[in-house]
Amino acid sequence: MAAPRExxxxxxxxxxxxxxxxxxxxxxxxxxxxxxxxxxxxERLREARDRLTxxxxxxxxxxxxxxxxxxxxxxxx
Numbered sequence: 001m002a003a004p005r006e007x008x009x010x011x012x013x014x015x016x017x018x019x020x021x022x023x024x025x026x027x028x029x030x031x032x033x034x035x036x037x038x039x040x041x042x043e044r045l046r047e048a049r050d051r052l053t054x055x056x057x058x059x060x061x062x063x064x065x066x067x068x069x070x071x072x073x074x075x076x077x
């Protein structure tokens with residue numbers, strides 16, 4: 001398994017995931033290379049999910065009022 005990439009930004013993680021998907025969709029890879037890329041993609045996806053979970057926890061902490069009540073609001077774009 002790959003070493004954690006804590007220094008990589010979330011955006012760079014997503015860029016690498018997109019690159020992996022593009023390469024896996026191509027037909028130039030042999031099975032061993034495709035498997036290595038797939039494993040890397042799964043690991044990066046786990047790391048991204050963990051980062052999102054941590055960010056969500058921080059947002060909830062910031063939104064908690066002084067009485068300890070969570071004020072969750074939807075972010076509409």
